[in-house]
């Protein structure tokens with residue numbers, strides 16, 4: 001299977017080469033350091049795999065169901081620990097969708113299902129989110145798209161990059177439509193716990209027996225480098241098929257990732273980390289919002305959840321050109337062009353990273369750029 005590079009990754013590769021001094025794209029909380037965990041790590045931990053379960057460390061799976069509110073509908077038997085949300089999405093898509101099948105994916109959204117669906121030889125239908133509707137999509141379009149061939153509806157909830165959240169009534173409506181044709185519904189919930197003015201994001205795995213939730217410790221806890229995430233579903237055949245496929249990729253989880261995530265998801269630590277991440281993200285989001293409000297060059301639907309948002313560019317330049325100019329001196333600033341999501345007249349900004357100064361520095365450079373153009 002040959003997978004096409006998606007534009008988001010292309011942009012990241014270019015930006016890494018340019019090595020900008022600052023950025024306003026961060027999508028995760030300020031990362032902890034190893035020293036934050038050393039006191040709780042067992043020095044005698046054997047660095048083979050845990051040999052306890054091919055589904056991942058049982059104590060970690062239990063913490064996932066508790067911390068992310070999958071309990072009591074889902075138990076630890078419904079959880080597979082994976083190498084991040086990315087691997088969980090990969091395993092689910094690869095197992096559910098085959099050549100000639102149809103899948104429905106929200107856009108703008110996470111690009112992974114678009115390129116994987118195409119590589120598999122499936123027909124990928126893009127469910128278009130609408131900015132003038134707060135980035136919600138139209139249920140009429142979804143109904144039109146669903147056929148007997150639909151195997152999977154993949155939604156990013158909370159949505160990357162718009163910060164829109166589908167509520168429980170929306171999700172139950174989608175489940176009802178999917179159930180009529182036996183389709184699975186996967187919601188990528190990696191930004192859960194960063195809701196600003198809506199209830200906590202509902203968990204798809206608790207709403208539907210062919211529902212799948214994916215997530216990880218990457219964003220809100222800032223532990224992306226651990227590569228530790230999960231797939232939660234009540235479909236145990238899908239979980240089994242996933243460990244079979246995983247045997248040919250990463251085989252088992254990395255024990256250090258599991259051990260540290262297991263500590264990070266202890267109730268007291270988790271609550272404190274979420275509180276800290278939310279405080280800093282809220283401050284940064286307020287700064288971004290003030291910036292947008294005081295610059296006619298931009299407008300946005302402030303994200304309802306998550307750490308990132310999509311700003312409309314009210315200037316006569318496309319986002320690729322804007323982002324490329326900003327990457328160079330004197331700005332040396334990274335923003336994510338909306339073109340990476342198929343939205344050439346937008347830029348994506350982020351409130352993660354934890355450091356207020358960084359965002360201020362980044363916004364200052366963006367301000368200079370707009371002033372130079374005026």
Ligand SMILES: Cc1ncc(COP(=O)(O)O)c(C=O)c1O
Nearest residue numbers: 084085086110160190216218229
């Ligand atoms: C919506 C979404 N899904 C998945 C991922 C990958 O996350 P992980 O580190 O958990 O694999 C990201 C990372 O940016 C993301 O934004």
